[in-house]
Amino acid sequence: MKISTISCEPISGQKPGTSGLRKKTRVFMEPGYLENFIQSVFNAIGGAEGKTFVVGGDGRYFNRRAIQVILCMAAANGAAKVIVGQHGLLSTPAASNLIRKYKTDGGLILSASHNPGGIDADFGVKYNVSNGGPAPENVTEAIYEQTCSLTSYKILQNEMVDLGSIGSKKLGEMDVDVIDPVKDYKDLMASLFDFVSIRNLIAGGFTIVFDAMHAVTGPYAKAIFEGALGAPEGTVLNAEPSEDFGGGHPDPNPVWAKSLMDLMMSEKAPCLGAASDGDGDRNMIVGRGIYVTPSDSLAVLAANAHMAPAYRHGLAGVARSMPTSAACDRVAAKQGIKCFETPTGWKFFGNLLDADMATICGEESAGTGSNHVREKDGLWAVLLWLNILAERRQPVKTILEGHWAKYGRDYYSRYDYEAIPMDAANQLMDDLRGQLDKLAGKTLGSLTIKNADEFSYNDPVDGSVSSGQGIRVWFEGNARVVFRLSGTGTDGATLRVYLEQYVDTHGNHSMPPEQALKPLVESMLELTDLKGRIGRTEPNVIT
Numbered sequence: 226m227k228i229s230t231i232s233c234e235p236i237s238g239q240k241p242g243t244s245g246l247r248k249k250t251r252v253f254m255e256p257g258y259l260e261n262f263i264q265s266v267f268n269a270i271g272g273a274e275g276k277t278f279v280v281g282g283d284g285r286y287f288n289r290r291a292i293q294v295i296l297c298m299a300a301a302n303g304a305a306k307v308i309v310g311q312h313g314l315l316s317t318p319a320a321s322n323l324i325r326k327y328k329t330d331g332g333l334i335l336s337a338s339h340n341p342g343g344i345d346a347d348f349g350v351k352y353n354v355s356n357g358g359p360a361p362e363n364v365t366e367a368i369y370e371q372t373c374s375l376t377s378y379k380i381l382q383n384e385m386v387d388l389g390s391i392g393s394k395k396l397g398e399m400d401v402d403v404i405d406p407v408k409d410y411k412d413l414m415a416s417l418f419d420f421v422s423i424r425n426l427i428a429g430g431f432t433i434v435f436d437a438m439h440a441v442t443g444p445y446a447k448a449i450f451e452g453a454l455g456a457p458e459g460t461v462l463n464a465e466p467s468e469d470f471g472g473g474h475p476d477p478n479p480v481w482a483k484s485l486m487d488l489m490m491s492e493k494a495p496c497l498g499a500a501s502d503g504d505g506d507r508n509m510i511v512g513r514g515i516y517v518t519p520s521d522s523l524a525v526l527a528a529n530a531h532m533a534p535a536y537r538h539g540l541a542g543v544a545r546s547m548p549t550s551a552a553c554d555r556v557a558a559k560q561g562i563k564c565f566e567t568p569t570g571w572k573f574f575g576n577l578l579d580a581d582m583a584t585i586c587g588e589e590s591a592g593t594g595s596n597h598v599r600e601k602d603g604l605w606a607v608l609l610w611l612n613i614l615a616e617r618r619q620p621v622k623t624i625l626e627g628h629w630a631k632y633g634r635d636y637y638s639r640y641d642y643e644a645i646p647m648d649a650a651n652q653l654m655d656d657l658r659g660q661l662d663k664l665a666g667k668t669l670g671s672l673t674i675k676n677a678d679e680f681s682y683n684d685p686v687d688g689s690v691s692s693g694q695g696i697r698v699w700f701e702g703n704a705r706v707v708f709r710l711s712g713t714g715t716d717g718a719t720l721r722v723y724l725e726q727y728v729d730t731h732g733n734h735s736m737p738p739e740q741a742l743k744p745l746v747e748s749m750l751e752l753t754d755l756k757g758r759i760g761r762t763e764p765n766v767i768t
C-alpha cells in the first residue's frame with residue numbers, strides 16, 4: 226500500500242480545551258482539518274512508529290469516517306497496532322480501560338461528550354496518554370504547537386478497514402484488532418463490585434431505569450444491568466446509539482434528561498433513576514422523589530465506598546474540581562484523609578490517581594470516577610450506588626437525608642450563560658480579576674464578602690502550575706460563588722457561575738435549592754452587573 230505525504234498549511238485554532246479539541250462537525254469535515262490535528266498529535270508524542278493505540282468514539286455523526294482517517298494515518302506513520310471498538314464505538318471510560326489493560330502507548334477518543342451530535346452540531350477528538358487519562362497540559366501544548374507549524378501529513382489513501390466484524394485485520398503493515406467494545410469494561414466492573422449482592426437486590430424487587438440518551442452507554446448498560454445483573458428488559462431506555470442522539474442533548478442533568486426526572490418525581494418512579502452522557506463518562510443519579518446533585522453524590526460515594534469490594538480497605542484520599550461543592554471535603558475530614566482541590570477537567574486528577582494520593586474523584590458537572598481507570602465513569606458511579614444500596618437496603622432519599630444530618634448540606638447550583646459574546650465574557654472576568662483585592666468587606670444585597678481570589682493549582686506530584694482557573698468569592702455565612710469560562714463550548718463564550726451555600730448539621734436541610742441560594746444569586750447579579758453587560762440575568766441552563 227502506498228504511503229502518501231500530503232503538503233499542508235498549518236491550521237489556526239486547534240487548541241485543545243478542557244477536554245480535547247471540540248469544534249462544529251462541519252469544521253472537522255473541512256479538507257485536512259482532522260488530518261492536521263492527528264498528525265500534530267503523532268508529531269507531539271515523538272512519532273507513531275512502532276506504537277500501539279486504542280481508537281474509538283461515541284458514535285456521533287462523522288465518527289466512522291474520522292476513525293478510518295485515523296487508522297490510515299496511524300498505518301502511514303508506522304504504528305504497530307490499533308485496537309478499535311466494533312463499529313468504531315467505545316465509551317470514554319472503556320477506552321481508558323483498554324489503554325491500561327493492553328498497555329498501549331495512548332488512545333484517540335472521538336467525542337464532543339455532552340454536546341449534541343450531527344452535521345450541524347459538534348464533534349471532538351481527545352488524545353489520552355499511556356496511563357489511560359487525558360493528555361496533561363504539557364502534552365496538549367505540544368500538540369497545539371505542532372498544529373501551528375505543520376507542513377505535511379502522512380496517510381494511506383483510499384483504504385478502509387471493515388469495523389463491522391470482530392477480529393484481527395491488517396491495514397498495510399499495521400495490525401488492527403476490532404474488539405467487542407463492552408466485554409473488557411464489563412469484566413472490569415464485575416471485578417470492582419459485588420454483582421451477586423446487586424443481583425439479589427434486583428431480584429428482590431428493586432427497580433432501576435437507566436436512560437442511555439441514545440448515546441454510547443446503551444450497549445454497555447444493557448449488557449450489565451439487563452444481562453449480568455438480571456434487571457428486566459426495558460430497564461435501559463434509549464439504548465441504541467444514534468448519530469445525533471435522537472436529536473437530543475446527551476447531557477445527564479435535570480434539564481436535558483427531563484423525561485427521566487419527571488418519571489422519578491411521579492407515582493410510578495422506580496427505586497433508582499440514572500443517566501449518562503454522549504461518551505459515557507458523566508452520570509446522573511435520582512432517587513424516588515429526590516435528585517442527587519453531583520457534588521452530593523461524590524460525597525455519599527466517598528462516605529460509603531468501603532461497602533464495595535474494590536474499596537473495602539478505605540480510600541487513600543479524594544479529589545474534587547475547585548467549583549465542586551465542599552461536601553466531599555467534610556467526608557474526607559471525618560475519615561482523616563486528604564481532599565485535593567484541582568482545576569476543572571479530568572486531566573488534573575491523573576497524577577493524584579497515579580501516585581495513589583486519591584482513590585475517588587469528582588466534578589460538579591456530573592463526573593465521578595476512581596483509580597480503576599483515568600477518566601470519569603458514568604456506569605461505574607451507578608454501579609457503586611447500586612452496591613451501596615444493596616448493602617444498606619434503604620431508599621436513596623433516606624441515605625441522602627442521613628448524609629446531610631451527619632455532615633450538613635451544601636446547597637448547590639450552577640448557572641450557565643451560553644453563547645455570550647467572547648468580548649463581554651472576557652471583560653467581565655477581567656473586571657472581576659481587577660477588583661479581587663478590594664472585595665473583602667463589601668456588602669452586596671444581604672451578604673458580605675469575606676475574601677476573593679483567582680484559583681491557581683500547584684500539582685503536588687509534578688510541581689506544575691496551572692493558573693487562571695476560575696475566580697472565587699467567599700461570603701460571610703459559609704457561601705461561595707465561582708466564575709469561570711467554559712473550555713468545551715463551540716459557540717461564543719459560556720459563563721459558568723457556581724453557587725454554594727452550606728447549612729450545618731443543625732440547619733434546615735429541606736429547602737428548595739433556589740430558596741437557599743436566593744440571597745447569593747442576588748449578590749452575584751449585583752457584583753457582576755450581568756444585566757448591564759449581557760442584557761440578561763436568567764441563565765440558559767440551571768443544573
Ligand code: VG1
Pocket residue numbers: 243244337338339340502506507546569570571588589590592710711712713714721
Ligand atoms: C465541562 C465541565 C467539566 C468537564 C468537562 C468535560 O468543562 O465543566 O467539569 O470536565 O466539561 O466533560 P467546561 O470547561 O465546559 O466547564 V465531558 O463529559 O464534556 O468530557
Ligand code: CO
Pocket residue numbers: 338339502503504505506507
Ligand atoms: Co462526557
